[in-house]
Amino acid sequence: MKRGVPWLWLAILLPLQAHATQADQVKASHGWIRLLPADLPAAGYVTLDNQGSSAATLVSARSAFYASVMLHQSATDTAGGSSMRMLDRLTIPAHGEVSLAPAGFHLMLQEATHPYKPGQTIDVTLDFADGSHLRVPFMVRPANAPD
Amino acid sequence: MKRARLARLACLFVLGLLLTACQRNDATAPWQLTDISGHMPDLAFALTDDQGKAVTASDYRGKVTLLYFGYTHCPDVCPLTLAHLHVVMQRLDKLADGARILFVSVDPQRDTAEALHAYVTAFDPHIVGLTGSPADIEALTKRYRAAFSREPGKAGGSYEVSHSSGIYIFDASGKARLLATPEDTQDKLVHDLHLLLSPGGAT
Numbered sequence: 061m062k063r064g065v066p067w068l069w070l071a072i073l074l075p076l077q078a079h080a081t082q083a084d085q086v087k088a089s090h091g092w093i094r095l096l097p098a099d100l101p102a103a104g105y106v107t108l109d110n111q112g113s114s115a116a117t118l119v120s121a122r123s124a125f126y127a128s129v130m131l132h133q134s135a136t137d138t139a140g141g142s143s144m145r146m147l148d149r150l151t152i153p154a155h156g157e158v159s160l161a162p163a164g165f166h167l168m169l170q171e172a173t174h175p176y177k178p179g180q181t182i183d184v185t186l187d188f189a190d191g192s193h194l195r196v197p198f199m200v201r202p203a204n205a206p207d
Numbered sequence: 208m209k210r211a212r213l214a215r216l217a218c219l220f221v222l223g224l225l226l227t228a229c230q231r232n233d234a235t236a237p238w239q240l241t242d243i244s245g246h247m248p249d250l251a252f253a254l255t256d257d258q259g260k261a262v263t264a265s266d267y268r269g270k271v272t273l274l275y276f277g278y279t280h281c282p283d284v285c286p287l288t289l290a291h292l293h294v295v296m297q298r299l300d301k302l303a304d305g306a307r308i309l310f311v312s313v314d315p316q317r318d319t320a321e322a323l324h325a326y327v328t329a330f331d332p333h334i335v336g337l338t339g340s341p342a343d344i345e346a347l348t349k350r351y352r353a354a355f356s357r358e359p360g361k362a363g364g365s366y367e368v369s370h371s372s373g374i375y376i377f378d379a380s381g382k383a384r385l386l387a388t389p390e391d392t393q394d395k396l397v398h399d400l401h402l403l404l405s406p407g408g409a410t
Contacts, residue, residue: 094286096279097325103282134283136389142284142372162287163389169282203286203329204293 081192085112086152088186091198093169094162094205095178104129104167104184104198105207107159110152117189118150125182127171134163144168149189162207178202237402239395240376240385247375247383250274252347254311257324257336264381270307271403273387274375276353278314279326284372286330288389292374293331295396302404305379308334315344351375378403 091106110116121129131147150165152158160166167184176182178200186194236242250264250272273292277285289310296303310327312318315338318326323336338344353371376385376399385399 094282094290096282096286097329098279098322100279100326101282103286132283136372142389144281144283163284166283203326204290204331206290206294207287 080112082112082114082116082188082190083186083192083194085114086110086116086186086188086194088194088196091184091196092205093182093198093200094203095176095200096203099172101168101170102172103132103162104169105160105162106167106184106196106198107157107161108152108186109157110154113154115154116152118152118186119148119189120187121167121184122187123169123182123184125172125174125176126169127173128169129184130168130170131165132168133165136163176200178205238385238399240387240391240399243375243383243386247386248350249383250377250381251350252311252337252339252343254337254339254343254347255320257320257327257338259320262337267307267309268381269379271305271379271400272377272381273306273308274311274351274377275308275373276311276313276348276371278312279318279322280314284389288372288374289327289330289334291393292334292396295393295400296331296333298393298397299400299404302401303333305404306333306400310334310336311344311347312336312338313344313348315339315341376400376403 087109089107089109091104093102093104096102104121108116108118118131121131123129131150132144133147134142134144136142147165150158158165169184180200181197182200183195184198186196188194250267253261253263256262275288275292277288279285289308292308296306296308299306308331310323312323318336318338320336320338323338327334327336348371351371353373353375372389374387374396375383376387378384384403387396
């Protein structure tokens, strides 16, 4: 009896681990990019909903449309100053949601490789800590789009 | 006596409804933003606008001005603020013609008049981009205690600029009147600008 229990657990957990990658667990919605003129860096926003029972960690992002995509966070200091810092990773807790939204977490997209316009949709690939990837459509919106 | 007071209350109530602007109306202080009258100096500067023309604060006398410091290589917070101000201008409708948003670059090395022009016109026709010598820009930020700093050390020679995110509002005579922070709602901005811009309004 005692010897049988660990085997039973292994039998249950192994298939789960093999199939539920972090990218599988995360549902992305409301992806959009605020497009600025003259190839200025643009910000990308998306809501990430982790439906899995373990945390998912976003470690990088990339797109065929930009030479560089970085994970950033805007912060306001006590003096009312506004600044940005780069993040190495962003963890979405189990059964939790993290929004990349204006004045907070965002993707900074630099050096567009293709010209494109508001109304188009471009793909951004999100890379997770376990090596899994999630391709997310981002709607391109004009500079003055309300959030 | 009592009737007069009732009538006044009724007026205030109707005014409150008309202005829609959330929150309770304080009869003694009409402003919903932070009142800085007498605490900040009058608008004064000598810079270059986004058309490449030399301008001073006196060129904007007669307009209610909103002074905001930012830079074009700022993809998140600056565009958010300018997009909000665009909505505020739309809500003010014709009254917005009496207002100018002065977007002063704290990154004059990269923000030429042409770069600023493309940037501000992407947001709203009431925005004027202003740039100038680093010394002139610094003097203006110091005048309004809007500190900024450069954050060096990024690959590819790029850098970021930390800057004050407040919006300083001046009346048509160039007097400092109100300060809006990013936490202030569009409703508050619309409410107070409506008062400043209305003929015979609070001047």
